[in-house]
Amino acid sequence: MIFVAGVVTEKLTSILTGESGVTATLSAIEDLKGVNTPPLHDPQVIGQNVSPELAEHSSVSKYPLLYVYCTKLLNTLREKFRRFSGEAQMTVEVRVSQDRLDALEARVQLYVDAVIQVLDQNRGDWGDGIFYGGTYEVTYGAVKHGGRNFMQIAKVAFAVDISVN
Numbered sequence: 001m002i003f004v005a006g007v008v009t010e011k012l013t014s015i016l017t018g019e020s021g022v023t024a025t026l027s028a029i030e031d032l033k034g035v036n037t038p039p040l041h042d043p044q045v046i047g048q049n050v051s052p053e054l055a056e057h058s059s060v061s062k063y064p065l066l067y068v069y070c071t072k073l074l075n076t077l078r079e080k081f082r083r084f085s086g087e088a089q090m091t092v093e094v095r096v097s098q099d100r101l102d103a104l105e106a107r108v109q110l111y112v113d114a115v116i117q118v119l120d121q122n123r124g125d126w127g128d129g130i131f132y133g134g135t136y137e138v139t140y141g142a143v144k145h146g147g148r149n150f151m152q153i154a155k156v157a158f159a160v161d162i163s164v165n
Contacts, residue, residue, distance in 0.1 A: 017042045025114040029117075068090070108154050
């Protein structure tokens with residue numbers, strides 16, 4: 001059980017950065033809607049739960065950023081003789097920053113749409129005893145000062161079922 005959160009975070013990060021991950025999905029959305037967004041590269045998908053203020057002071061942040069982390073583990077022992085049989089609450093935090101307020105929220109929504117589409121494409125078995133059923137919840141935060149001047153954060157939260165020996 002000690003490594004469950006880390007394994008799920010790594011698995012989700014690899015799905016988001018994979019060949020049919022957020023970058024490819026974002027490109028398809030851009031073509032469909034006729035808009036341009038800053039590209040998202042693998043180093044901008046980070047498996048860590050860190051506040052925006054702390055992240056800005058400790059590293060050089062190139063926006064947009066996706067933070068992937070586990071917020072909660074629940075071992076319900078559905079399968080009695082497994083070491084861990086329950087669920088992990090996962091979050092993908094989308095952080096977008098720009099120097100102008102214009103279209104910031106629309107840009108955040110595009111990145112959230114890309115994350116959701118990647119999750120929809122990856123319903124089912126993720127391997128290593130991890131299963132994603134397809135449900136999620138999106139919450140949008142208010143625009144705040146930060147990053148390049150203005151920053152908005154949206155969170156995509158969902159649960160994955162886990163069964164490991």
